[in-house]
Amino acid sequence: MFENLSDRLGGVFDRLTKQGALSEEDVTAALREVRTALLEADVSLPVARSFVKSVTAKATGAAVTKSVTPGQQVVKIVHDELIKTLQGEGEPDALRIDNPPAPILMVGLQGSGKTTTTAKLAKRLKDREKKKVLMASLDTNRPAAMEQLAILGTQIGVDTLPIVKGETAVQIAKRAKQQASFGGYDVYMLDTAGRLHIDEVLMDEVQAVRDVTNPRETLLVVDGLTGQDAVNVATEFDGKVGISGVVLTRMDGDGRGGAALSMRAVTGKPIRFVGLGEKMDALESFDASRVAGRILG
Ligand code: GDP
Helix, strand or coil: CCHHHHHHHHHHHHHHHHCCCCCHHHHHHHHHHHHHHHHHCCCCHHHHHHHHHHHHHHHCCHHHHCCCCHHHHHHHHHHHHHHHHHHCCCCCCCCCCCCCCEEEEEEECCCCCHHHHHHHHHHHHHHHHCCCEEEEECCCCCHHHHHHHHHHHHHHCCEECCCCCCCCHHHHHHHHHHHHHHCCCCEEEEECCCCCCCCHHHHHHHHHHHHHHCCCEEEEEEEHHHCHHHHHHHHHHHHHHCCCEEEEECCCCCCCCHHHHHHHHHHCCCEEEEECCCCCCCEEECCHHHHHHHHCC
């Protein structure tokens, strides 16, 4: 995902660390290249700008340029700033899934990987946290999507709410809530319908489901390959329904990585997980320092 960015930055920093003594101008010129590399990776302009500004402020002082290893110090400052950009200040919170049954609302556009991610996360909660999970598909427009979730449920050993034809999304959500309470589930996950574009009908439906279930977490699933579009989708969903976090899918693909780098800074919402493939185990919790390490090679 970050190969191009990583190559570009690697080149810049190789030169910087080999150079030995550095002037402020050398550092500023290198950081200008960093800015270009970020923009080419589809990082949003304000994020790239503020990133470079912040690194420049820390890296052009005498303490760095007059030090014994100025190049390495600049790299360290970039590394720390990357982590800050990726995760914001402070440590990421755990998912709020105490007080059973905890509802998790999964939202996103069609094709983003929402149903797959719902099942992956359910499996993760079952396997790693020993939670009893119920999944329900609210995609009343696409019976195939409902069946897809049921098939995945069987595959991973997680219960799905039986499909009843003719129900509305809100009716299904209420039934899931009841079943989760009566059935002693720790978590119930609601896989809402996706649309090809954000529209009123989609948002109204998600809001109605949110209002009857009061979700502990509302996770937006977005396709990491779509770069700045992913960030725009997140901003819109957050404005309309309020999201608590983001899952970036297809991070195994050859996208440029801009979505991951801009998401937190633009939306203020944490990236919780990343999807790294089609298999049910291909979901990792988002680890900013690992990503920063990957970017800097
Ligand atoms: P939905 O319409 O948002 O529910 O999307 P689906 O869950 O049906 O996923 C659409 C396609 O994307 C499927 O073929 C998934 O296997 C695939 N997919 C989902 N997540 C990932 C991922 O992280 N990496 C890759 N390579 N494919 C994914």
